[in-house]
Amino acid sequence: MKSRASVRGHPIHPALIPFPFAFLYGAFFFDVAGVLLDRAGLWTTGGYLALAGVLLGLAAAVPGVIDYLFTVPPNSTGQTRARKHALANVTALALFATAWWLRSGADAAPGLISLALEAVGLVALTVGGWMGGTLVSRNQISVDHRYAGAGRWREQRVEVRAGQPLVLRRPDALENDHLMLLRAGERRLVLGRTEGGFVAFDDHCTHRGAALADGVMICGTVQCPWHGSQFDVRTGAVRAGPAQAPIAAYRVEEDGDELRIHLS
Secondary structure (H helix, E strand, O other): OEOOOOOOOOOHHHHHOHHHHHHHHHHHHHHHHHHHHOOHHHHHHHHHHHHHHHHHHHHHHHHHHHHHHHOOOOOOHHHHHHHHHHHHHHHHHHHHHHHHHHHOOOOOOOOHHHHHHHHHHHHHHHHHHHHHHHHHHOOOOOOOOOOOOOOOEOEEEOOOOOOOOEEEEOOOOOOOOOEEEEEEOOEEEEEEEEOOEEEEEEOOOOOOOOOHHHOEEEOOEEEOOOOOOEEEOOOOOEEEOOOOOOOOEEEEEEEOOEEEEEOO
């Protein structure tokens, strides 16, 4: 079983997402129906739905930002997709908020400009939702990775000193074929344990930039969680594609209850 000090598998984000979608879609259709049928009750409902949708959309954005900062692998296709996802959602909320402002409250009938802004906002919301689904299904963001025999996944920060190896306390709780993420300044490294001892390598698949700390390690080979590329954890060599370039692997020394990772 894996867990992060940050928000891997954050339950709040997916739980909030359906509400702004439902409210903003409902707002547009209630507004259109109210104008076409000349029924104030319908557009008033649409106005309040729009307000609730914008507010809940902002609330859902908070764990989304946390996921982006701590869970999305840096310099990856997932990070690029996450930025586009965020831009589409922010655009949708801004359009609905502007439409609300133009109508001067829920009780006022929406004008053509307000309806047009809401329509464009729905397009942006749909695109953002599609990208969000791709982030979860393809890039496995906010997914708690589990597999048979997996260890309790942890994250640790390591002090970086120029020209010196990284030094950390020997993690005896890390069992064979288990992985953990090390944050060394701006760098992300994976520490693993094999039958032959501890290994360390970059937390960055050379194919699409996935986090290898989220992958599976068996018999000295780590497999990328996104597309299945496999690497030798001691040499970094590619054992199976689609990746073509090797990963950087580092020498690990055991000194009593300490580990020293040599990055050069």
